[in-house]
Amino acid sequence: MKEVSKMIRTLVLLCIFCISFQGFALSEGGDEGAVDTKEEVDAYIQHHIKDAHDFHLFSYTGDNGERKHVGFPLPVILWSSNGLVTFMSSEFHHDDAGKVVVEKGGSKFVKLHSKIYELNAGATEVQFDEHHHAENAAKVLDFSITKSVFGILLIGLFMLWAFSSLAKQYAKKKVPTGFGRVLEPLVIYVRDEIAKPNIGEKKYRKFTGYLLTVFFFIWILNLLGLTPFGFNVTGQLAVTAALAIFTLVIYTFSGNKDYWMHMLWMPGVPVLIRPVLAIIELAGAFVIKPFSLLVRLFANISAGHIVVMSLIAIMFTLKKSLGVVGATGLSLVLSFFITLIEVLVAFLQAYIFTMLSALFIGMAVAEHDHDHEHDAKGHEVPDAEDVRGDFI
Amino acid sequence: MYNLIGAGLIVIGAGIGLGQIGGKAMEGIARQPEATGKIQTAMIIIAALLEGLAFGALFLGK
Numbered sequence: 001m002k003e004v005s006k007m008i009r010t011l012v013l014l015c016i017f018c019i020s021f022q023g024f025a026l027s028e029g030g031d032e033g034a035v036d037t038k039e040e041v042d043a044y045i046q047h048h049i050k051d052a053h054d055f056h057l058f059s060y061t062g063d064n065g066e067r068k069h070v071g072f073p074l075p076v077i078l079w080s081s082n083g084l085v086t087f088m089s090s091e092f093h094h095d096d097a098g099k100v101v102v103e104k105g106g107s108k109f110v111k112l113h114s115k116i117y118e119l120n121a122g123a124t125e126v127q128f129d130e131h132h133h134a135e136n137a138a139k140v141l142d143f144s145i146t147k148s149v150f151g152i153l154l155i156g157l158f159m160l161w162a163f164s165s166l167a168k169q170y171a172k173k174k175v176p177t178g179f180g181r182v183l184e185p186l187v188i189y190v191r192d193e194i195a196k197p198n199i200g201e202k203k204y205r206k207f208t209g210y211l212l213t214v215f216f217f218i219w220i221l222n223l224l225g226l227t228p229f230g231f232n233v234t235g236q237l238a239v240t241a242a243l244a245i246f247t248l249v250i251y252t253f254s255g256n257k258d259y260w261m262h263m264l265w266m267p268g269v270p271v272l273i274r275p276v277l278a279i280i281e282l283a284g285a286f287v288i289k290p291f292s293l294l295v296r297l298f299a300n301i302s303a304g305h306i307v308v309m310s311l312i313a314i315m316f317t318l319k320k321s322l323g324v325v326g327a328t329g330l331s332l333v334l335s336f337f338i339t340l341i342e343v344l345v346a347f348l349q350a351y352i353f354t355m356l357s358a359l360f361i362g363m364a365v366a367e368h369d370h371d372h373e374h375d376a377k378g379h380e381v382p383d384a385e386d387v388r389g390d391f392i
Numbered sequence: 393m394y395n396l397i398g399a400g401l402i403v404i405g406a407g408i409g410l411g412q413i414g415g416k417a418m419e420g421i422a423r424q425p426e427a428t429g430k431i432q433t434a435m436i437i438i439a440a441l442l443e444g445l446a447f448g449a450l451f452l453g454k
Contacts, residue, residue: 193433292441292444295444295447295448296440296443296444296447299444299447299448299450300443300444300447303447303450348436348440351436352436352437352440355433355436355437356437356440359437
């Protein structure tokens with residue numbers, strides 16, 4: 001009981017720490033001074049949700065009225081019309097409106113709304129058409145180590161270290177020590193509660209590696225998104241789409257004869273209905289299943305970030321009507337509890353992604369024991385259990 | 393304006409759905425406490441499917 005209360009106290013302190021940091025970042029967020037109005041809050045949140053080329057922790061106005069930004073740059077790697085170009089993102093001086101032109105390797109680059117453009121030959125500054133699109137610049141192939149890429153690499157290395165040290169401990173003695181004791185119950189949980197019941201006793205071992213990787217990857221990155229560094233990795237469509245495609249490839253290529261048979265030429269239903277069912281099944285397997293996986297994770301994490309930041313922004317938007325103390329208190333209470341819920345959501349989304357991946361893989365590798373009744377002509381008589389199983 | 397009304401309707405629908413899921417799961421657990429684990433797993437999966445739908449619609453309506 002004492003450990004539990006200690007754990008809760010640590011968690012509460014951590015949440016308050018995170019909120020205060022995020023609030024500080026928000027209060028000084030925009031490029032033109034403090035964030036006050038609804039539009040500025042909206043722009044700030046949109047900026048946070050997107051990927052960025054540098055870490056921007058907070059900024060303040062110096063004594064001489066100059067804006068100072070605190071953060072650290074990340075490498076920019078571009079494939080321009082003149083070949084490979086690399087430089088640090090600090091060359092842009094935190095500009096995001098296309099004002100600062102960086103000349104490297106014979107090409108000129110500007111950063112506009114977190115995307116890097118290459119100016120056409122002869123142009124010295126970016127010009128906009130009436131829709132505020134760049135007129136004389138084109139997007140380049142961007143292989144930069146952005147914030148999300150940095151987060152993925154960081155967590156990849158962390159997982160490599162944590163799990164290889166856990167594996168090494170098993171070689172020496174039976175019980176892991178230190179951080180391994182935190183990981184072991186989770187590993188066993190994923191194996192016994194997610195992999196085994198959904199894939200089956202015989203085949204689960206082959207897929208447990210993937211399920212464990214994807215579970216810990218999503219969970220740790222979700223938790224990283226709650227720290228004040230402004231990561232939003234699992235809230236990027238590209239990241240969740242890549243994860244969903246992994247699952248799609250795995251269950252498509254491990255599908256057995258029964259799986260394809262049931263998808264393309266469903267046994268036990270009238271012949272005329274079979275092509276219709278095949279279309280539905282194909283759409284389900286190749287579009288709906290991966291799409292639901294990627295949209296759920298993306299939408300949950302993005303919505304969580306938007307809600308947390310909107311609740312923090314209450315202290316600025318309601319400052320006039322509630323007073324400074326009232327608005328700050330309301331914002332603190334609301335964002336504290338929503339952050340606690342986000343900790344739960346971080347785990348839940350990792351669990352659901354892993355669970356559904358295991359379910360889809362299990363459906364692809366399931367052995368159908370064909371002990372159906374046969375009528376006088378030798379045709380199969382479908383039983384309700386079999387037909388229902390294919391629709392779940 | 394209309395997209396906000398649509399978003400509100402979606403949230404109402406999702407709320408009713410989540411209430412149904414939670415309520416029925418509780419009923420199921422009360423009737424068969426030994427099946428708690430299985431019911432909870434199924435409940436979370438259905439709730440996640442519903443939530444994915446609601447979030448997708450909210451994003452389209454925004």
